[in-house]
Amino acid sequence: MPPASAATGRPTKTTTRPRRGEGQWALGYREPLNKNEENKKNDDGLNVRRRIIDVYSKGGFDSIDPADLRGRFRWYGLYTQRAPGIDGGKTAVLEPEELDDRYFMMRIRTDGGQLSVAQLRAIAEVSTAYGRDTADITDRQNVQLHWLRIEDVPALWERIEGVGLSTTEACGDTPRGMLGCPLAGIAEDEVIDSTDDLRRIVEDHIGSPLFSNLPRKFKTAVDGCSVHCTNHEINDLAFVGVVGPDGTPGYDLFVGGGLSTNPMFAQRLGAFVRPDQVSEVWAGVCSIFRDYGYRRLRHRARIKFLVKDWGAAKFREVLEKEYLGYALPDGPEPVLDPGTRRDHVGVHRQKDGRFYVGFTPRVGRVSGTKLGRVADIAEAHGSDRVRTTADQKLVILDITEDRVESVVAALEAEDLLVRPSTFRRQTMACTGIEFCKLAIVETKDRASALIDELERRLPEFTDPLTININGCPNACARTQTADIGFKGQLVTDADGNQVEGFQVHLGGGLGLQAGFGRKVRGLKTTADELPDYVERVLRRFLDQKEDGEVFAAWVARAEEADLK
Known part of the structure; x- marks a missing residue:
């Protein structure tokens, strides 16, 4: 299949001669080269939602098709968790079905880490009702629950979707939860407020079949933060706040970052992206990954390997000529903060004169009960905005100066420290x-x-x-x-x-x-x-x-x- 338009998914040039290569669709090779690719070709992961609601939640764990259980369930944030009592020496020895418990982990998307009090309460309620009071704040700003039964998933979805949350594409070979600065729109020193630009990407593209079959997971950051708290260097795609050539804020573009067993830093394309172009440019980069990404071997299927092989100049050329249809102007590099702390812990003034309060759970481990207390504390002090961070922390926004110490005392009474040691x-x-x-x-x-x-x-x-x-x-x-x-x-x-x-x-x-x-x-x-x-x-x-x-x-x- 030739490359597709970022906006429509339709081909923009004639098909090249088929070649096996790395299983790249753009080179004409569409036959699945491994079990994962075959599974995705057989049925889009987005289609499993109806089976979860109509079949599996009623028939129980034993009714689940293995191809859904260990594959498509991830498109809605669901993984079987590890069965208790299996030691680490057996991790790489046992078959997947031998490691599976009959309970699930679920990730709830919180793109940009943005939560209202009502949303936080909904997460707390489903945690206590269905997840044995478990909850972890991840370093992708998600909330992760455990001990979920398949029978309870539809009711859980109904509760969180009722307040505007979702688990769609929280896992799987998809555009996963997107990072954004928790202080977007309120930080005194931010380069640009990225709130609407990140939201537009999510609204335009998450759940779209155009991007529901990627070679592997795809991690995005959209950040106007002056201390770069979303760690753009290690994301697949990052929009980093800069002031453009004409003095207007926008974004510098980075692609190809990631860690795991082959760590690579993202490469800077040197292109300036206006806020109104962010969604289209995101779709262009994601389309390149979809069409040119390496699908033959799972361990080489991340976009970082394509970027490494092509280099930044070729990647930018393909993006502009084959997917966008226009050239992006050159832009400045982001200004890196000389400090070594990129978090937002502590009490700090907002641009409107109020304060935000960043606090530290123990390595992201909280509970539904504790999240409910955070919602109560925020609401009692006049705030309706709570944020998660890319360092497993939380932030309450919009606290007036006269109530700061009261918030601090209430949080620290819950072992949520605002003025922690370096180690905490x-x-x-x-x-x-x-x-x-x-x-x-x-x-x-x-x-x-x-x-x-x-x-x-x-x-x-x-x-x-x-x-x-x-x-x-x-x-x-x-x-x-x-x-x-x-x-x-x-x-x-x-x-x-x-x-x-x-x-x-x-x-x-x-x-x-x-x-x-x-x-x-x-x-x-x-x-x-x-x-x-x-x-x-x-x-x-x-x-x-x-x-x-x-x-x-x-x-x-x-x-x-x-x-x-």
Whole structure:
């Protein structure tokens, strides 16, 4: 199939001679090259919704077609969670049906992290009613529930859709939940308010069959934030706020970022995008991925591999000539903040004179009950706007100055800290073996315990420091771009036993210090030794650092012995 118009999906040039290549549709090869592609060809994932409502919710778990269960369910945010009691050594050994529990994880889209009090309450209610009071804030600004029964999914959808939320394309080979600055429209120092531009993409394209069969997942960020809190460097497509050549705010365009086992930073195309062009340009980039993306091998099916092979110049040329039909002007690069904290934790003034209050759950782990309390606190203090962040945090907007300390006190009474330690503020963890079928080790409880230990052992430590803990090599918790990143694996302890542990990445970062973490040969730690290891390395950093030196800079010059 030839490339398609971004707006219509119709071909814009004649078909080229079919060639197997990487399974690229634009080169004429449409026959599925693996089971995933065959499954998508047989039936669009968007069609599974009616079967969930009409068949599976009534017939129960055993009525679910395996092709839907382990494939198309993802188009509506549903994955089977890991069956309890299966250790990490069996993750890559057992068949999918042996790992499956009869319960589901579900992601609820919160594009741009934007929630009203009514929406937050709806999530809290379905969590307590159907999900055993579970809820996690992810680093994609979504809310993730667990322990869901297929019988309850239609009622859950009815509740959240009644307040304008959705799970459509929250997972699967689709345009997943889109990142946006939680302070869009209210930050004093933002470059551009991206709220409407992000919303337009979602309204125009999410749920469209034009983009419901991509080679793999597609992650978007639309951000006018001055500190770049959505981490544009590691998104498939990112619109980054800049002031254009004529002095009008717009966006710089980045494509091809992503982590996992082959981390790559996004490449800057050098093109300036006006706000009114954002939806069309998004569709053009996504169409290139759909038509030229590599579908033969799943591990090469992300857009970053296409961008790496083509380069930024060719990608921009194809976008403009084959998909947009016009040239984008050259534009300026974004201005990167020299600071190392990209979050929005704490109390800060809005452009309208009111304040926002950013606060920290423990590594994103909350509950329906706790989210209900956040809704109550926001409403009691005159706010109807709560936001999630790309660092597993939350923000309440629109607090008048005289009520700030009351909000802070109410949140901290719920163990939602507004003025946290560095360790509480900047430690993240993925879902881990508790629920994830890909995981090898436990993460959430271990990360929470690590925070407590480091606060006890190093109360004087105040330097910015990110600690990211991941349960497998897939880097959902951004292992490679953390100051200290832990990649879960099985290791051998001092007694020769195989136990849960981590490979260590040191000195990663984004922004002006962008780089993937340093791996020292043989540097691993058991899970039980995690606090001892981090304390040891941080004490060496404190002893050896120069004035103003950040942790990543010290790692780059440190002797290997000091990193062990």
